[in-house]
Amino acid sequence: MRRLFQKAGICKRLWFFMLLPAALALNTYAAWNPFFAQWYAGRIYFALSLTVNRLTGLVPFSVAELLTILFLPATAAALIYFAAGMIRKRRTRKLFVLKSAVNLCIFFSIVFFLFTINCGINYYRYPFANTCGLTVKPSSQAELSQLCTALSSDLNRLRSGLKTNKRGIMRLSRNNLSLTAQEAAQTYDLMEQDYPLLHSGYSAPKLVYFSRAMSRCNITGIFFPFTLEANVNTDVPEYTIPVTMCHELSHLRGYMREDEANFIGYLVCCKSDNPDFQYSGDMLAFTYASNALFAANPEAANRIFSSLDDGVLRDLAYQSEYWKQFEGPVAEVSNSVNDHYLKANNQSDGVKSYGRMVDLLLAQQRMEKQSN
Numbered sequence: 001m002r003r004l005f006q007k008a009g010i011c012k013r014l015w016f017f018m019l020l021p022a023a024l025a026l027n028t029y030a031a032w033n034p035f036f037a038q039w040y041a042g043r044i045y046f047a048l049s050l051t052v053n054r055l056t057g058l059v060p061f062s063v064a065e066l067l068t069i070l071f072l073p074a075t076a077a078a079l080i081y082f083a084a085g086m087i088r089k090r091r092t093r094k095l096f097v098l099k100s101a102v103n104l105c106i107f108f109s110i111v112f113f114l115f116t117i118n119c120g121i122n123y124y125r126y127p128f129a130n131t132c133g134l135t136v137k138p139s140s141q142a143e144l145s146q147l148c149t150a151l152s153s154d155l156n157r158l159r160s161g162l163k164t165n166k167r168g169i170m171r172l173s174r175n176n177l178s179l180t181a182q183e184a185a186q187t188y189d190l191m192e193q194d195y196p197l198l199h200s201g202y203s204a205p206k207l208v209y210f211s212r213a214m215s216r217c218n219i220t221g222i223f224f225p226f227t228l229e230a231n232v233n234t235d236v237p238e239y240t241i242p243v244t245m246c247h248e249l250s251h252l253r254g255y256m257r258e259d260e261a262n263f264i265g266y267l268v269c270c271k272s273d274n275p276d277f278q279y280s281g282d283m284l285a286f287t288y289a290s291n292a293l294f295a296a297n298p299e300a301a302n303r304i305f306s307s308l309d310d311g312v313l314r315d316l317a318y319q320s321e322y323w324k325q326f327e328g329p330v331a332e333v334s335n336s337v338n339d340h341y342l343k344a345n346n347q348s349d350g351v352k353s354y355g356r357m358v359d360l361l362l363a364q365q366r367m368e369k370q371s372n
Contacts, residue, residue, distance in 0.1 A: 016106040016109055016110065017105065017106070017109055019109040019110060019112070019113035020105075020108075020109040020112060020113070022113060023109075023112050023113040023115075023116040023117075023120070026116050026117070026120075026121060027116055027120055027121065027124075030120075030121045030123075030124040031124050034124055034125060034126055035126075037121050037122065037123075037124035037125040037126075038125045038126045038131075040121050040122075040125075041121065041122045041125045041254040042197060042254075044117075045117070045118070045121070045122060045254050046199055046254070048117065048118065048228075049118065049202075049228045049252065049253075049254070050199070050201055050202065052118075052227070052228040053202050053203055053228045053229065053252065054201075054202075054203060056203070056227045056228060056229050057202075057203025057204070057229075060178075061206065061209070062206035062207070062208055062209070062224075062229060062231050063206075063227045063229060064206070064222075064224030064226070064227045064229050064231055065206070065208050065209060065210065065231065067226070067227065069210075082100055085100070111226075114225065114226055115225055115226070118225035118226065118228060119223075119225035119256060122254040122255070122256045123256045123257070125254065125255075127257070127260065128255055128257075128260040128263070128264065128360075129360060129363060131197055132195055132197075133367070134360060134363040134364060134367060135363055135366070135367075136359045136360065136363045137363070139359070139362040141293075141296050141297050141300070143362055143365065143366070144289065144292060144293050144296065144358070144362065145293060145297070145300050145304070146365070147289050147358075147361055147362060147365050148286065148289045148290050148293050148300075148301070148304045149304055150365075151282055151285055151286040151289060151290075152286060152304050152305075152307055152308055152312075154278075154282045155279065155282050155283065155286060155308065155309065155312050156307070156308065156309040156312065158275050158278055158279040158282065159279065159309045159311040159312050159315075160309070160311070161275055162275060162276065162279060162311070164311070167314070167318075168311065168314050169237070169238075169314055169315060169318045170237075170238060170239045170279070170311065170315050171238050172238045172239075172241065172242075172276050173274070173275075173276055174276075177207055177234055177241070178204075178207065180241065180242060180245070180276075181204040181205050181206075181207060181232070181245060182204045183272070183274065183277070184204065184205060184242060184245035184246055184249060184268070184277075185202065185203060185204040185205070185249065187246075187268055187269075187271055187272045187274075187277065188200070188202070188246060188249050188268050189201070190271055191264075191267070191268055191271060195267075197253075198250075198253055198264070199253060202230075202249065202252055202253065205221075205229075205230035205231065205232045205245045205248055205249060206229050206230065206231050206232065207231075207232060207234050208231050208232060208233055208234065211233040211234045211235035211236075212235045214233040214235070215233060215235050215236065215322075215323075215326055216326050218323070218326060219233060220232070220233045220236055220240065220244045221233055221244045221245070221247060221248040222248070223248050223251035223252055223256075228252065229252075230245070230248035230249050230251065230252045231248065232244055232245050232248060236322065237315065237318055237319050237322055239276075239279060239280050239283055239315050239319075240280060240283070240284070240319070241280065242269060242272075242274075242276055242277040242280035242281070243265045243266065243269050243277075243280040243281045243283070243284045244265070245265075246264070246265035246266075246268040246269055246277075246281070247261045247262055247264075247265035248261075249265075249268070250264040250265055250268075259356035259357045259359075259360065260360070262284060262288070262357040263357050263360040263361065265281065265284070266281040266282075266284055266285050266357075266361070267281075268281070269281025269282070269284075283312075283315070283316075285357070285361055287316075288357050288358050288361070289358050289361060290304065290305065292358045
């Protein structure tokens, strides 16, 4: 066996296989010791992510998107090479299969290790609420109703001054989405003053060229841990883009839980002096809060919903209309993959964990009332 391994060149590359148990050990230890995960996220990950993000930020396009595009023909080429090798190398077929299996294992070991140090450990850090002074606890329907009422009032106030298209649907005031992305990064940098763990200095989110393909998979944005970029779908209704940018920038800063990234994205939008951002953040918060109220008290939710400005209702209707066109097996498979991914990374509720943003919103509402 040793002689066979030497012929396959395994002995020289044996240390690559150590990356897999190393990654498993890091994940296990982080799950057992959140203090380690928090320390790692604030020190090691911060230095690593900032360095790599600044490098990938030197190019105007998404390196992640380019790698994804190249991965497809590279996979096809590898399969063709393997099939050709199985035909040509009849006498040394076993050795060829062993070499191919070794190369595949090495590839997955490297990928899993990079995922762990660039993303996986961060799933086990302390919740954002614990580090920013928010107390999350069960809330009454009255508190939830108050939250929805306040958000609907803000939406009505903001909507009248926003730019619209010929259909009366909200449009971003900036015609260049790259400028919106830069504004998202600049606004996010201001958060460090109030929340020291939300470090400044990261580059702007990347605009995905093939955004329509992302929509077909029901994806509005994605953090790519191998290039440490925040990538954003630009084909979606425009009012959702600013808060999505801030959401993905939250992942870049090491907050991987979806409910936390939503909440932090909302906080960043509130910090902005741009009504587009404020409206985008409030719309996301209102969507989750009103859905929770509909489940608890449909009558109260309908009453608040009926008070919304006509422009807000048009935007919400367009959002539903947009996503309805992508319903089908591709979206279902994408949602299923996302659900399993979340459950595999310390989010046992799967897709349902997105709704926990409401608990954070209610905790913030209580804290603001106490400070007034």
